Amino acid sequence: MKRLLARGAPLAAFLALWQWAAWVPISFNFPTPWQTVVALAELLGSGALLQASATSLQSLVLGFGAAILIGVPLGLLMGVVRGVGRVARVYLDLLIALPTAALIPLVILSFGINVVSSAVIIFVFSAPFITMNAYGGVRDTRPRLVEMARAFGASWGKLFTRIVLPSALPMILAGLRLGLSRAFLGLIVAELLLSPFGLGKLIMNSRSMFEHDKMFATVAWTLVLAGIALAVLARLEARLLRWRAA
């Protein structure tokens, strides 16, 4: 209870600050928290928000799914075949350092303004991180365990499925979480720039029509949506890694 109160304090402080900022007003058309909540209720009631979310999540599932399906095996391959790892590592480092948003105009030019484009953007935002973590997980396998398994005469396949994969699992899962966070980031940037659909469109449209309360509501909704998705993934991760808790 006391914990909950302490954790809620920053939120209360933030809302108070927001209320004050709207009351001054710090900028014209800066809605109060309450106006934002009302707008949020309206948007939910009309179904506009849910529809936009569904569109956004569609490209998210496409892009993030592809990033997992390609990133994890690629990372595992990099970890197992040293030569591949050493070379691919260089490109990964560059892709991770690269401000990925810079690639968006190029993606739009190549794929057009559509869901595929936005999925591709999400893919390039998240895949390098997923790959890197899978690679790191394999590289961090304790040599002792490998030696032990080989001393028992484990075949290559057994070694991989019984030792390497479980050792790498925590980092792979952490990579998925990181990747999902990056995927949301890419999704929002892409939609804000592309604008013809999804949550980004809702944000940009509200802005251009000076319905700032709706814009704030959509932004808040987006952050909460991402927060929930990430929390669910973290839960799943904790479930799968129960053996680490001891």
Place this chain on the structure above:
Amino acid sequence: MTPLVAPEPAFGRAGFAAIAGLLVVWEILGRLELTMFVPSASSVAVAWWGLLTDGTLLRSAGSSFGSLLKGFVPAALLGVALGLAMGRFRTLREVLDGWINALMSAPLSALVPVLIALFGVRDTVVAATVFLFSFFVIVVNTMTGVRGTERSLVEMARSFGAGEAALFARIYLPAALPAILLGLRLGAVQAVKGMVVGEMLISLVGMGERLIYYGNTFLIPELYAVIVSVLLIALLSSTLVQSAERALVKWK
């Protein structure tokens, strides 16, 4: 235009081979003229040189660096300060930890429209985005560094009569320094990402505006040249912090 900057210590002969290979393949693909969206490496180099000599690149980079500094310096100062405090004081940590972690992985790009509502379409928005993108990583790393301080070092100092100030200056800060510098390095990379996102969304100044412009006008080699430049800025920022790291952390 080859990125000669090492992103990782592991960058050695394999690194150069990988980069050289990339350039060769890129050049061949470009020469084959499969699609206009993959121009040859040499044509990108020519475009890059053109942008450099006519001053476009320097003008945009100047504006970008301005926003980068305006956002990153406060993020570094406040981030380290908050991280130290959170590492040291349990109550503060319990109150803020969850929020800081949530915000670190939140899609903060969604806040750019809010920042525009707040500041108008100005480069302040870019600086604010830079701040948001880099602040939380710095906080979390600093806090982790402080928390990782060996207990026995603290006890040792206390046994010689160290008070809170001496503990901070002589134990916690130096013990956390490697983690702080790592946080600043990650923060610098994040800062450049925030800079590009902010600039692209307000589409008014800096490298981000150039990206949008060349994208809209189908100047593909120029678009590539700016992408490469942005990558170079990111690598440069992280390398700068890394050399500070090498200079400051000599004992490892």
Place this chain on the structure above:
Amino acid sequence: MSATLGIAIERLSKSFGAVQALADIEIQVKAGEFLALIGPSGCGKTTLLKCVAGLLPADAGRIVIGSRPVSGPGGREASLVFQDFALLPWATARENAEFGLLLRGAPAAERTEAARRALAKVGLAGSFEQAYPAQLSGGMQQRVGLARALAVNPQVLLMDEPFASIDEQTRRILQDDLLRLWSEERKTVVLVTHSMEEAIYLSDRVVVLSPRPGRVHRVLDVPLPRPRETLDVRASGEFARLVDELWQILKKMQ
């Protein structure tokens, strides 16, 4: 030359929440005595030492060093030596040896001088001064830890398993060096150890603590002749007999 001080531990009790670590500890350490503390893991040896150093407040009872009751950390009478050495990784050997004086606000010249002298005492003069801990072996690191403790010129040395993480050969050399230092400097030493041989070889008396909550179970006198470092005491039948007696005490206590 300051007078050597004894330590009086009177009816000391200490709990961590529901866990009682120490109960009614009563120990008198004579001035200039070398006392060893031994007991099962978790019986409160470290806790006792931290109480003496003032790092932990006692729940009941009191501790007096010389004539001053211990009331908090930073007292000038005692110095701690740690099992994991507790060296600052970012500081050179000399800077580490100076650290206690630095915290006590001694001027730079005096610090350097005292640290040099202390390092020389523990056999680390010259080029080692500028080495970082990571460049030193475990034995040398603990020498630095010892030098840091000696540099503030304490009357009492409190050592928590100082040689536990050091290999056997180096440990024997360090034990002999410690005995030599102790006889030259006439300090009062309280040394916690898990090694029965070490307790018998070094100390005048061994205090055996019982399992948690730690109480004084037995006190064993060690009437071996000194200087033991030159007399080859380890080879004597008396040494073996005392080690065995200590073993019997510990074994029966389980």
